[in-house]
Amino acid sequence: MIKNSLDDRIAEGATLPLLVITDRSTLGADGKEMISDFLTKHDYTRAFERSDSSAFPWEIWTPARSFQHHSPM
Amino acid sequence: MRSERTSSFVDPHAFLNNRVVVRVLLVLTVLNPLVFIWQGGDLTDTGFHALRAQNFFADVHTEMIPADAVLSYFIGGLWWQVFPGLGLFGFHLLGAIVTIIGTLVPFFALKELREHPVISLVALLAAQAFSIRTNLSFGYDLISMFFQYMAVVFMYRGMAHRKASFLFMAGGLITAAALARIPSILALGLIVLPLVWKDEMKPSHTNDGNAMKTSALVVAFRRMALILIGSASAFLLAAAIGQATGTLHVYLDGVADLFTSSQQGGSHNKGALFTRYFDDAVLTVEWLGLALLWMVVAWFAFDHRVPRWAGLVFIGMTSVVLFIWLADSDALGYRHPLKYLVLAIYGPWSVLLVTGALKTSSALRTMAVAGLILIFTGFLGSNTGLLKTKHAMLFLIPICTVSVWYGATNGLGDNLRKWKRIALLMAGLVFMSSFVARFGFVYHASKGFLDRLSFTHAYETPLMFGIHSSKERVAFVDEIVPSIVETDPERELFVYGRAPALYFLTERKPFIKEVWLGGTSIRQI
Numbered sequence: 001m002i003k004n005s006l007d008d009r010i011a012e013g014a015t016l017p018l019l020v021i022t023d024r025s026t027l028g029a030d031g032k033e034m035i036s037d038f039l040t041k042h043d044y045t046r047a048f049e050r051s052d053s054s055a056f057p058w059e060i061w062t063p064a065r066s067f068q069h070h071s072p073m
Numbered sequence: 074m075r076s077e078r079t080s081s082f083v084d085p086h087a088f089l090n091n092r093v094v095v096r097v098l099l100v101l102t103v104l105n106p107l108v109f110i111w112q113g114g115d116l117t118d119t120g121f122h123a124l125r126a127q128n129f130f131a132d133v134h135t136e137m138i139p140a141d142a143v144l145s146y147f148i149g150g151l152w153w154q155v156f157p158g159l160g161l162f163g164f165h166l167l168g169a170i171v172t173i174i175g176t177l178v179p180f181f182a183l184k185e186l187r188e189h190p191v192i193s194l195v196a197l198l199a200a201q202a203f204s205i206r207t208n209l210s211f212g213y214d215l216i217s218m219f220f221q222y223m224a225v226v227f228m229y230r231g232m233a234h235r236k237a238s239f240l241f242m243a244g245g246l247i248t249a250a251a252l253a254r255i256p257s258i259l260a261l262g263l264i265v266l267p268l269v270w271k272d273e274m275k276p277s278h279t280n281d282g283n284a285m286k287t288s289a290l291v292v293a294f295r296r297m298a299l300i301l302i303g304s305a306s307a308f309l310l311a312a313a314i315g316q317a318t319g320t321l322h323v324y325l326d327g328v329a330d331l332f333t334s335s336q337q338g339g340s341h342n343k344g345a346l347f348t349r350y351f352d353d354a355v356l357t358v359e360w361l362g363l364a365l366l367w368m369v370v371a372w373f374a375f376d377h378r379v380p381r382w383a384g385l386v387f388i389g390m391t392s393v394v395l396f397i398w399l400a401d402s403d404a405l406g407y408r409h410p411l412k413y414l415v416l417a418i419y420g421p422w423s424v425l426l427v428t429g430a431l432k433t434s435s436a437l438r439t440m441a442v443a444g445l446i447l448i449f450t451g452f453l454g455s456n457t458g459l460l461k462t463k464h465a466m467l468f469l470i471p472i473c474t475v476s477v478w479y480g481a482t483n484g485l486g487d488n489l490r491k492w493k494r495i496a497l498l499m500a501g502l503v504f505m506s507s508f509v510a511r512f513g514f515v516y517h518a519s520k521g522f523l524d525r526l527s528f529t530h531a532y533e534t535p536l537m538f539g540i541h542s543s544k545e546r547v548a549f550v551d552e553i554v555p556s557i558v559e560t561d562p563e564r565e566l567f568v569y570g571r572a573p574a575l576y577f578l579t580e581r582k583p584f585i586k587e588v589w590l591g592g593t594s595i596r597q598i
Contacts, residue, residue, distance in 0.1 A: 005585040006567070017584035018561050020553070022570030031590075035569050048556045055545035058553050058570075060560050 003034055016042055019061040089191045098194035102176055105201055106169035106209055109511065112528045113165060114518035114542030115208075116550070120574020121589060122146075122212040123164045126153050127577050133320055137586055140327020142213035144252035149211055160536030161574065164211040172209065175219045175467065176201045182226040184233070185437055186471060189478050196471035196500040202507035203415055203470070204463045207407040208516040214455070217254035218464040220246050221450060224263060225443040225468065232270045232296060233436065240267075240296050244303025252311055255331060256454030261304065262446045267296035269427075269442050271435035346456060353413070353458035360410060361417035367391070368495065375491045384494075391502065399509050400522040406514040407460050415503055416462050419469040420448065426476055433476040441476075444468035474500045518542060536578045554578050 010016070019039070024032060038044075039061055048060040113119065125132075125139045126149025132138055139146045149164070156163045176197050180186050186193035224246035231239030243263075251258040271289070315321030373379065374387035404410060425431040426441040433441075447465035455461045477489075477496045513522040530547040532540055534554045557566065557579050566581035573588040575581075 002585070002587050002590060005587055009585055014584070015564065017565040017567040018557065018581075020557060020566065020568045020570070020572075020575060022553075022568065022572045022575075027569070031569070047560045048553075050549075050552065054549075056549040058549070060553075060556055062560055062564075 003038075006038065010042075016044075016063040019044060021059045021061070023057050024059070025057070089189065091191070095190045095194065098191065098198065099177075102180075102194060102198055102201065103173050105198060105508075106172040106205055109515075109525070110162070110165040110169050110209065111539060111541055112515055112525060113161070113210075113540045114528070114546040114550075115210075115516045116572040116574035117517050117589070118208065118212065119161060119164065119210045119516070120572065120577050122149065122210065123153075123161055124573050124577040124583070124588060126150050126164070126211065127580070128582065130154070131582075133318075134323065136323065136326070137583075138320065138323050138327050140255075140324050141331050142217070142252075142254050143324060144249055145213035145216040145254065148216055148253075152211070158538070160538050160540075161577070162537070162539035165209065165540070168210040168212070168215055171211070171215055171219050172201065172205060175222045178226055179222060179467065179471070182230055183436070183440065185434060185440075185475055185479065189475050192478060192497060192500075193471050193475055195497065195504070196474040197467070199500040199504035199507065200466040200468075200470040202504050202511065203411075203466050206411075206463075206507040206511040207460075207514065210516075213254040214451075214461060214464065217250045217257040218447070218451065218467075220250035220253055221257065221260050221263070221447055222467060224250065224260065225266075225440070225447075228263065228266050228300065228443075229436065229440065231299075232267060232272070232439075235272075237299055240299040241303035241306075244300040244305070245307035247300070248304045248307035248311065250450075254454075255328060257450050259450045259453060260446070262449070263443060264297050264300050264304075265446075266439050266443060267293040267300070269435075269439045270296075273435070346454075349456065349458040350452065353460075356410065357413045357417050357420070357459065360413040361421060364414060364418045371495050371498070372488075372491065375494055377491075388498065392505065395502065395506050396509060399506060400513060402521055405519070405522065406510070406516065407457065409510060411506055411510060412460055412463065415466065415470075416448075416459060418499065419466060419473050420445075420462075422473045423469050426473065431476065432480050434479045437472050437476045437479055440468055440472045444472060470500060470503065515542075518546060534578055536580075550578065557581070 019035075021027075021035065024035075027035065043064040044061040045064045046059055047062045048058075050056070050058050122145075125142075125146045128137070129139065129146040129150030133143075149167070152163065152167050159166065180190075180193060180197055186197075224243045227239045227243035227246060230236060231243060247260045247263060250260045268290075270293070272292070312321060315324055371387065375384045399409065399411070401409070422431075423441040423445050426433050426438055427445065429438075444465050447468060448462045451461040451464040452459050474496045477493050512525060513519075515525050515528055519525060519528070524543070527544075528542050530541055530544050532538070532542065532547050533551045537550060553575065557575070564581075565584045566576055566579060567584040568575045568588070569590055571589055573583075576583050576588060
């Protein structure tokens with residue numbers, strides 16, 4: 001369902017979004033696979049990351065073509 | 074001798090009508106919802122509702138329209154337009170204001186509640202505390218229930234004072250409730266109230282002085298017709314506004330999608346919902362057994378042949394047990410079975426009033442029917458089992474409690490005083506339990522009893538102005554929000570996780586309509 005919604009927007013020609021993942025460990029196997037495929041397929045690059053050891057880990061991913069800043073925390 | 078000792082202990086009539094006590098209780102009714110709104114940190118529900126309100130006027134012409142609760146988000150959207158600087162705190166405040174008005178209006182509108190102000194306000198405080206014990210912020214449940222409370226109040230006033238305009242307005246308010254949350258269309262069931270109501274006023278007189286002979290049933294049907302016309306008029310008005318603004322078809326499509334999705338998988342499909350409701354109903358029946366056992370013990374503890382200290386010891390023991398029970402770290406917040414216990418007490422009690430097994434005034438009986446209907450409109454459509462029956466308690470707890478003062482226990486003779494004490498004690502215990510439960514739980518943000526004590530760290534993120542939370546949660550938001558803005562100040566956002574508040578806090582448009590994603594076992598952010 002989510003994948004369909006993403007694909008639909010991209011098929012409409014929408015600009016790829018900034019992607020934020022809040023705590024990858026909670027996404028479940030299907031969710032992790034889906035999001036990894038999406039990141040790879042659209043050539044995303046990680047812009048920020050707060051590590052797994054943090055109380056609330058998170059990641060910010062940006063489409064490679066628009067990537068301007070990279071400073072892992 | 075016994076009666077002398079009782080009267081010298083405290084004059085109950087003086088206390089129960091004391092103006093100072095009434096004023097103190099009124100102030101508490103206003104303060105109670107406000108006392109914890111400066112704490113929070115929930116990025117799920119609170120953020121979800123705030124996001125939809127924030128984007129309402131931008132989304133209303135698109136498929137992003139919140140069709141399931143268009144009137145709620147219209148109100149939230151107006152609030153956001155007027156008070157954008159208040160951020161998420163503003164939506165806490167809006168929730169508190171709606172709750173305060175929703176509590177006070179029934180008190181001032183219902184004669185039976187005003188006639189026993191201290192009893193009523195204690196019971197209303199209990200109901201208010203119970204309904205907000207897990208969460209208090211703007212959302213469609215709250216707004217929809219507010220309209221339903223007002224619909225009941227308008228019906229009461231319309232019938233008690235024979236005001237057709239009030240009945241018409243009541244119908245409009247039912248429609249407003251449905252527009253504020255689609256499943257609340259069931260509030261149309263309130264239309265049966267005129268059938269239960271019995272007029273206390275003498276029949277109207279014609280110009281020649283003869284009493285008009287109109288049967289009660291005809292009067293009831295006339296009133297029902299007025300309510301229905303009011304409801305239909307409001308529907309037509311809403312449809313006309315939708316047509317004029319070009320949003321009607323988008324809204325109707327959204328509603329259709331809502332019903333389609335309920336047939337499919339996920340947490341809101343019909344099968345999953347009814348399984349939850351059934352399971353919760355079974356648990357409620359089990360807690361009814363415990364509630365009855367407690368009442369039997371209370372009955373003996375307050376018997377005039379038992380020393381007074383026994384009653385005080387009983388109250389103390391009950392309080393201690395309740396406190397230990399509420400501190401159970403495995404069942405905090407909305408998982409706590411307090412929800413079953415309160416429903417198990419006031420649900421059947423209302424049924425006894427409605428069926429006439431317990432005698433009371435016609436008005437209170439009618440209000441008990443309204444409360445029972447609100448039980449169903451509260452939980453149907455929700456994926457939290459019977460949790461949302463809490464909203465109906467705003468009527469059921471005060472109505473049941475005050476009903477004892479209106480002859481509900483005619484057959485009990487000398488035991489009436491004892492029954493009054495138990496009724497008031499129960500309301501008091503519901504208030505204390507709910508307040509303690511609230512004190513020990515911060516919605517979707519705390520994991521342990523008394524966590525709230527450490528929620529003293531202020532956010533620097535502008536739209537979290539005024540809210541205090543745990544150190545870790547504050548650090549999370551204060552780092553991720555500027556990082557998102559810094560990475561790209563314009564691009565749409567796709568948050569994969571259950572944190573729709575991130576859209577709101579960054580004022581970014583969601584890339585897709587689904588803003589609430591992630592596994593079911595997610596660590597709560």
